[in-house]
Amino acid sequence: MIEVNNLSFAxxxxxxxxxxxxxxxxxxxLLVQGANGVGKTTLLSSIVNFIDPLDGSITYxxxxxxxxxxxxxFLYIGETNFAHDSLTLNQxxxxxxxxxxxxxxxxxxxxxVNYFFQDLNLDKKFYQLSYGQKxxxxxxxxxxxxxxxxxxxxxxxxLDERTIINLNSLFEKKLENKGIIILASHQNINLxxxxxxxxx
Numbered sequence: 316m317i318e319v320n321n322l323s324f325a326x327x328x329x330x331x332x333x334x335x336x337x338x339x340x341x342x343x344x345l346l347v348q349g350a351n352g353v354g355k356t357t358l359l360s361s362i363v364n365f366i367d368p369l370d371g372s373i374t375y376x377x378x379x380x381x382x383x384x385x386x387x388x389f390l391y392i393g394e395t396n397f398a399h400d401s402l403t404l405n406q407x408x409x410x411x412x413x414x415x416x417x418x419x420x421x422x423x424x425x426x427x428v429n430y431f432f433q434d435l436n437l438d439k440k441f442y443q444l445s446y447g448q449k450x451x452x453x454x455x456x457x458x459x460x461x462x463x464x465x466x467x468x469x470x471x472x473x474l475d476e477r478t479i480i481n482l483n484s485l486f487e488k489k490l491e492n493k494g495i496i497i498l499a500s501h502q503n504i505n506l507x508x509x510x511x512x513x514x515x
Contacts, residue, residue, distance in 0.1 A: 316339065316375070316377075317339045317373070317374070317464065317495060318338045318372075319338075320336055320371055320373075321334050321370065321371040321372070322336070322371035323335070323370040323371055324357050324358070326357075330369075331353075332357070334371075335358065335512070337510070339497065339510070341494065342491070342493045342494070343490070343496075343509070344486065344490060344495075344497075345497045345498070346504060346510070347359070347500075347511075348501070348511060349515060355514060356393070356394065358499070358514070359468050361373065362380065362389075363380075363389050363391045363466050364380050364381060364382055364385045375464070387462075388464055389462060390464070391468075392453050392466070392467050392468065394469050394472075397453070398441045398449070400441050401441075401442070402440070402441060403439060403440055403441075404435070404438070404439055404440075404444075405438065407441055407452070411459075412459060415462075417460055431451040431452075432451060435448075446473045447474055447478075450473045450474060451474065457485055463495060464496075464497070465497070465498070466497050467499070468498075469501070472501075472502075479505075483505045487506065
């Protein structure tokens, strides 16, 4: 369970948000919404322990979240691409998997790639991809790295309709398996049951 109590964050003398409270149990999804600049990315960054809040607490299974807990239990995918432009897609995937200490045979990896791309030359350089293709390459981590909590910043932007449908199917499967998902998005998601947090 993730529990956020009275969380506040300030940047300089500007208060970004204050007194944020929510609980998420296994099998639950929280959709964080709000206009640009209201603190959606800041909130997610606080949860994964990238930045320190002004006040309040964030716990995972009753333990205060630190770098170890975040790295062991959370998979964070942010808005910026975290690939090396000069490396091939296959080299980038191998690099990501090595960071997370994951080993996959080529059949499973190729099947995961096909789920998002249908057909993609993994010998392409990362810089040769379109924005949407780069986004989908990030989302491969959801299939290749098994961690109980997904923290996703604007995962739907730049995606085609087929990929959004596939991503929603991944969300459903994750929740069925008692995972926790927190995502920030301007778009609504096509799921029956989820919680929302509106930042203003």
